[in-house]
Amino acid sequence: MEKQLDLIGIGECLAEFSNIGNDQYQIGYSGDVLNALAAAGRLGLSTGLISAIGDDPFTAGLCEILDAEHIDLSHAPILEGKPNGIYFISLDAMGIPSFHFLRKNSAAREMFTCQPLDSLIEYVRSARALLFSSIPLAVIEEREKLFELLRAVKGETILAFDLNIRRVLWNDIGELIGLLDLLAPLLDVLFITNQDDTILFGSRSGAEALADYARRGFRQIVLRRGGLPTLVSSDGENFEVPVPHVTNIIDTTGAGDAFDAGYIAAMLRHHPSYECAAMGNATASASLGSRGGRAIGLTIDLVEKHYRPLVKWGTFHVPARR
Secondary structure (H helix, E strand, O other), X not given: OOOOEEEEEEOOOEEEEEEEXXXXXXXXXXXXXXXXXXXXXXXXXXXXXXXXXXXXXXXXXXXXXXXXXXXXXXXXXXXXXXXXXXXXXXXXXXXOEEEXXXXXXXXXXXXXXXXXXXXXXXXXXXXXXXXXXXXXXXXXXXXXXXXXXXXXXXXXXXXXXXXXXXXXXXXXXXXXXXXXXXXXXXXXXXXXXXXXXXXXXXXXXXXXXXXXXXXXXXXXXXXXXXXXXEEEEEOOEEEEEOOOOOOOOOOOOOHHHHHHHHHHHHHHOOOXXXXXXXXXHHHHHHHHHOOOOOOOOOOHHHHHHHHOOOOXXXXXXXXXXX
């Protein structure tokens, strides 16, 4: 099938309230999938969304943002009478965010029940890559339809999964561990953080984590560790990729989502995995200078500024090749 889009994301978009001090909040729109698709768009990728959008006072603003980010919404219907999810962000003195979510009964839970599965499969087949996280795994109704989709498109579309664990969404973390074993043979790349890994398996070294995920059947594993070098295991080869030093950090919200966008953008340009991780690190670093999760200040030139010291040859400043 001819590819119409570079990247499709599956997930929930939310109204975002950021604490800007003095008990005041700034409203925006975010969510891991929206953050990643927005960053991917700033890197030159065409994007689309599988979701369901609520019908409430936040709908107009959310749809305006999605339209401004040039995200295709042909498979993200508005569900009458359903709310959008909401979350609140507070930052500590180091700019590290904490979150509080209100998403019970949100429209996005019905994204796989309100539209035909065959249509969703064909939509994903029209894209070069698909990104999703454990959040839709936790919240969607009829989860098995997502697995049916993944099995149907495997080998035709790059499948990328970011653990991005929200502990409150899982009554039994063992359920998520079991889902990982089902996902392993389907995925092309797994994104995790050391915090995610600790939630699942307790304290262990990065090398131990990579070895365990490889044993479970994941072929390409990317372990982000904040300011420490990113660890990558790709087809049995393990290596470290340095992280740019950033001094002007305004907000770390969405940095991991920006990383995913950079990594996938480099994959679609046929860069080797080391350069993909370097591009992920550079994109995440470039996202830290703006408030909110959508990396509104991110540009290719800024990403290149962070990328060049990590990879001292070549350039990223080219369009995605189809």
